[in-house]
Amino acid sequence: MSRKQLASAALVAAVALATGFVLAGQVRTQLLTPSNQVARHEALVRSVQDLEATNADSRRRIAALRAQIDSLEAQAAQRSASTQELRNQLADLQAHAGLTPMHGPGVEVVLASGVPTPDLTDQTSYLVSYQDVQDVVNLLFAQGAEGISVGGRRITPLSAFSGSEGQVVIDQGPPLTSPLKLTAVGDRNQMEAALADPSVLPDIRARQVEFHLKLTFSGGPDVSLPAYDSSLQIPYVSAG
């Protein structure tokens, strides 16, 4: 083999080697990055699941403690007239705070996400948001609701709504997703009339047309609300 042929072979080998390295690097990047992303995502999902399990346990424990305290207060009230008087006053306050189950005439509203559009600039408007829930809750209270629950979570005087991308978080509960059922006890006729009024809830009405978001409701003679099962702590507030 001549020197020229040797040089050509060496050049081809070097180019092949470089191409091999580039290809290997590319394949490694392509394979490792997604698998790292997957691992990170899965770790976050596991954390959420663990925290949600703790959350559910805590809420069960709170509900059990409130039931035990109620029983102890009832026993104490049997022993003293003044305690009985205090207990009667407390019962009304507990009812208004959402700490006791409630039933009566009312409405059930279902909010469900619609259909996404191909428009890439608007990828969330078809989803039920916490603002939608907030708007319906405010409407119902303005129209004679005396108590409301959302997705089985009782609304209290301190309740707040938050969330993102189709997740609705109420107080300390886990995120709720579509479809969401809101139940309200109160002036059934007034609430039904308001929900049927096309001029109220303008944002939801517009998205019903554009994204097929769903808002349905029905009245009932006796609907039920559960008791609140989370925190009512107000550590920064002092009376007086």
Place this chain on the structure above:
Amino acid sequence: MSQPVRPASRRPSPRLRGASVWLIALLVALVATVQIRSQAEVERSLAGTDTTSLAFLIDDLHRANDLLDAETADLTGRQAALQSGSAGSADQVLAAEAAHLRAIEGLTPVHGPGVVIVIDAGGLGVLDLQDAINNLSAGGGEAIDVNGHRIVVGVATSQANGSVTVGGEPISPPWTISVIGDPTRLLEVAQLMTQQLRTDRRVRQADYRVETDLAIRSVVSERPYVYAIGS
């Protein structure tokens, strides 16, 4: 005349060629499978919630669980006091719980650290007020007053004849929103809220101030139930 002989070593045998083709095909298939599976796995797992939303969710759940722990500790203490058995301790527990619930339901004046936000604007509607109140409640607010009207969830806020009403009474701009609660979190919310409001063309002024002991004197009127029955 002799036939020219082809050099046998220059061309691989048909068996070797077949094996090479199969080997290359196998490698291509392997790489393609790994690649496609990785991609599918990513798409499947990311289909629900994005990583940033998950991180926010974890933060919210941590805060929620801390609050639930505090509530559990408080209830456990109340249970222990009641289990002590004396009528005096039971009365104390009941009175303390009643005072606590009165504050939550807006039935008594309250005070504590907080922020005061002043928004002067023309054309803001009830949805703007409801958004502001919800943002402040979600951001650590525990007691809220707007222009001398106590706000709790359940107090009707609506729009009538172009003006915003709270509990049936109209409120005129500027809105002065007083909020008692976690001062650190409320400060962040107030900063963000006023920053956003200043970009709104309807808003003439949006400012806030922090108060170490803010007093809210307004109260909500007690409303007996007409329709609801306790279970």
